[in-house]
Amino acid sequence: MTEPYGRVVRAAERGESELRYGRGFVERIVGPEAGARNVDLHVNRILAGSAPGPYHLHPDAENVYLVLSGALRVRIAGVDYHLEPGDAAFIPPGVLHSASNAGEADAEIIEIYAPANAGFVEVDE
Numbered sequence: 001m002t003e004p005y006g007r008v009v010r011a012a013e014r015g016e017s018e019l020r021y022g023r024g025f026v027e028r029i030v031g032p033e034a035g036a037r038n039v040d041l042h043v044n045r046i047l048a049g050s051a052p053g054p055y056h057l058h059p060d061a062e063n064v065y066l067v068l069s070g071a072l073r074v075r076i077a078g079v080d081y082h083l084e085p086g087d088a089a090f091i092p093p094g095v096l097h098s099a100s101n102a103g104e105a106d107a108e109i110i111e112i113y114a115p116a117n118a119g120f121v122e123v124d125e
Helices: none
Strands: 016-018 024-030 040-046 062-069 072-076 079-083 088-091 097-101 107-114
Touching (some): 040 097, 072 088
Antiparallel strands (some): 016 024, 024 040, 062 107, 072 079
16 A cells, blocks of 8 residues: 555565576565556565576666675676676666676675566567
């Protein structure tokens, strides 16, 4: 239920599901299920040794990754970037990208879509 002046989402309320291709887990924090229309905030845990993330785009949504722990390889428009804790990547709508674990430990990242319900269009590299 959404309160008229916002909503607190307790840790115990968060749902976890599997990332595509069994690469790890996503913990939903704020999004449509919490009444948000313009933002989707979740934490991804990408397992060490997992397959690379799918190359994809979001036609109408901005996307942000913020690395909390581990190392992340982000490919944006064909260019690879190595991100460490505290590093962030911004991907504008319609830009091809992927995110993969780049280290020997699980990587934990905050991911934000704006607006929420970002379309996901997977493409071949």
